[in-house]
Amino acid sequence: MSMIQCRSIGLDGGLLTITATRRPRAGRADVKCSVPGSPAVAERMQQVVRLARHTEPRFDSREQVVLSLDRAPDEGARDWELAAVLADRIVRGVFTPQREVVANGWSDAWHLGRIDGRQLAGTPDGVLLGGADGVPHLGALNGQADPGAGVSSARAWFPMYSGGEHDGLGWVEVSVRPLARAGQVEDDPVSVPDVDAVRQAQVAAVLAGARHFDGRGQGQWRTTVRFGEPRFAGNSYELALVMADRMARGREFAARGRVIATGASSAWHAGRVESVEALAPKCALIAREAGPGDRVLLPKEWENALPQGMRDALRARGASLACVERIGII
């Protein structure tokens, strides 16, 4: 029997806490929910959790998950839905967040994994927000593209290291939308909001080079690139950017978890991956952050200098590591 907690911010601004416990099923219902004084919300919670489970590939009938909300949410409030779904996943080990989860989001299509929006105003720090500008569907927690959306977006993570206390994994997200059919002959438009002109030009050049190597994707897409933290230095994010772009364009095998990559190149048009600086601290950072299903990609030059036992430690956690000299298969 194990127990975890997930929180959500209520309409009144106070925190709601969902406690999830897992225990042997013993002939009972697969999901049991309780909300003090509000059986209707409990029923909706059971429905939400059951629907969201349809997006999981593995089904286990041996366990029962009991979810309980510490107080009844306000009339009409639905932001607790995302927290309930995540609590159900965390307690079964389907989703393994690095820190305590505070999540707000609701959906009318949980069975598709879609998260339609949130009622919460503003964007407080450290809160997982459902909706188009936050987490638009459950797969996006691992950076995967939504198989049902008209705009394909994928994320990849890269270690940000400066020796300060803000070191951690940053993400880059590539969204692609097909160019209008009218056969416009223009350069592939790439927009990168929130960064300076130099960085914008660099991102556009990297994408152009990598797509040239790929042989496809030129003149097809309108591209938007976003960074989780737009203020950083260096170019070791390039490999993560290229991987996110390939995933968004549906041209890369998928990882079950996140793709965590570091690497740069002076020749993306040849698909080459070159070494970057700060091997030791970045490896330590990755070893700390990687979780089950994650795929770690490092430059080939790092292979012989990797910290001892890193590969095994990652494998023991369910992540895998590859040192690559070129993008693409093998």
Next chain:
Amino acid sequence: MLGSLIKSTLESTLRRPLRQPEFDASRLGSVAIALPAPNGLTVPAACAAVLVDRGGRSRRQAAGTRIAAHDGETAWCVHPGPYTCELLPFAAAPEIGLRVHFAIDASDPRATHQRFDLFLASEAGCSVELAGFVELAQTALQRELAQGNLELPPCTTLDEWNAFRTGFNQLLYTRFGVTVDDCVPVDLGPANDYAAMLDARLAARLDAIKAPPAAREQAPGAAPVPEAFVPACEDARALRRLFLELPCLMCAVRMAVMPADQGRFRQHQELLRRLDLVSLAVGTMPALELAAPGQPLAQDEQLRRARHSRRAAAALDEAWALLARLKVAGEAPLDTLFDEADRIVANLETEAGARRAISAREVERDSELEEA
């Protein structure tokens, strides 16, 4: 003289084989893998005949012989291939695929049953088209990848690729009885243009918003209508599969593991015992449309029962995939695999029990009582 001529002509007419029943073998080996064959047909060159009786027992006849089906036997003409197909390992990545060359396994003298023959008996229904078969294989592959039982990560290295190939070959052999001759990653960009797909998706969404509901219903071929779920058909198909395949699966599970110690032996025995009980439950399953003898069951409860049957059949698919993993695994990961087996058998038990129940309430009644 004339008399003897007439006599010899008559004799040769009598001795000549009976007129061949009509059978079009031209599609075999290219777009069709197996076609139902009429009794009395001479098996075409390069093909084999598979005859299956009502209980699922099968036998084969070689090319050139004439199909002589006993009472209750169904015959298929099977072309061993080779066949070529393209599989999509990830639905979210339509521009990268695998080109697979495979062949139907010749009958293996060591095996007590031929897996492909079992596939014909339990899943084929009528004919086995290449396209339909490829879809089944793709579903099996995608599920194994999604569960992490096979790995095909971004920037796959050579070692990872080889491990994948071993697992994939064994999966297709264990699940369908086909051997993979070759498998290479392939760029499907020209065939599956993702930009065009997304464009169509966006256009469809726009149309759905613009067009009035009446016009939307009449728009032909706007979106492929999903195959209707007919409870009686789904239920019959799923139960037939469970009925035929569980005994063969048990037999294979028994042989796949050689228990190293007493603890493992007990675990193995327990697993087989539970599978046996599931098999018994399937064999004695009450009719879909009856709550009790002579008592009809409500339509929505029939639908619920059929859904449980289908989920049980899905667990059966997972069990075949697990058997493939057992075969390639060494001693080391056996703990994980036995835990997986425990999960799959528990799912089979749960679904079979729920299929038997006459209402959803009954399934969860025990818990209500206990917690009240």
